[in-house]
Amino acid sequence: MTLVVLLGAPGAGKGTQAAVLRDRLGIPHIATGDLFRAAVRDATPVGLEARAYMDAGRLVPDGVTIRLLEERLGRPDAARGALLDGFPRTVVQAKALDAFLAGRGDRVAAALLIDVPAEDLVERLSGRWICRAAGHPYHLPMNPPRVPGVCDIDGSALIQRDDDKPETIRARLASQLADLNAVIEHYRSTGALRTVDGRQSIGEVSAGLLGAIEAIDAGAAGRA
Numbered sequence: 001m002t003l004v005v006l007l008g009a010p011g012a013g014k015g016t017q018a019a020v021l022r023d024r025l026g027i028p029h030i031a032t033g034d035l036f037r038a039a040v041r042d043a044t045p046v047g048l049e050a051r052a053y054m055d056a057g058r059l060v061p062d063g064v065t066i067r068l069l070e071e072r073l074g075r076p077d078a079a080r081g082a083l084l085d086g087f088p089r090t091v092v093q094a095k096a097l098d099a100f101l102a103g104r105g106d107r108v109a110a111a112l113l114i115d116v117p118a119e120d121l122v123e124r125l126s127g128r129w130i131c132r133a134a135g136h137p138y139h140l141p142m143n144p145p146r147v148p149g150v151c152d153i154d155g156s157a158l159i160q161r162d163d164d165k166p167e168t169i170r171a172r173l174a175s176q177l178a179d180l181n182a183v184i185e186h187y188r189s190t191g192a193l194r195t196v197d198g199r200q201s202i203g204e205v206s207a208g209l210l211g212a213i214e215a216i217d218a219g220a221a222g223r224a
């Protein structure tokens with residue numbers, strides 16, 4: 001089984017890269033955030049338990065999160081492997097995953113970190129502006145309006161929501177990065193960590209991630 005963990009802060013480009021890796025590796029992309037949103041939508045017992053935490057922007061407790069993930073990994077399409085996105089978010093989750101895989105005589109093949117410095121993340125995440133009249137979205141500098149500060153579609157002024165202001169983003173990131181850093185240290189200590197510079201272009205980051213996985217496959221084949 002090829003179990004790959006994708007690590008990166010919000011804004012690091014994890015979603016984009018997950019799609020590339022899933023297509024290239026031919027293994028399912030399992031995002032615990034998606035699993036939780038589906039559980040909430042279907043009003044399952046897990047969904048009912050998770051909902052309040054999600055609404056508050058907090059992590060769902062480890063116990064229910066680990067059960068949800070293990071149940072998903074037990075399905076037939078994950079028999080060959082999986083690309084995990086959004087899990088593990090805590091060291092307790094990381095250790096539970098290690099124990100689950102060890103029970104099958106296996107381990108995490110690679111924990112791939114898309115590394116972007118905190119201040120770059122703030123810049124990326126705080127680039128979102130919307131127009132006052134209808135909320136048409138823009139991103140500076142990635143998707144600017146033709147005339148600075150004015151909506152292309154209806155001519156109204158662009159404003160920034162409080163949630164998207166740099167100081168709000170900095171505060172939210174600080175707690176997320178503390179959790180992420182603990183998980184990174186876990187995988188550094190197990191030897192599974194591979195780091196790719198997330199400030200490169202999308203194509204370069206993909207190439208770096210795929211190269212890291214191929215190096216592991218080659219190493220495993222060499223040992224076999």
Ligand code: AMP
Binds near residue numbers: 034054057065088093
């Ligand atoms: P995401 O789509 O990854 O941002 O996840 C959305 C929400 O689901 C998060 O804000 C958490 O409330 C919950 N969630 C997703 N993955 C985890 C996890 N591994 N541990 C705890 N909570 C999670």
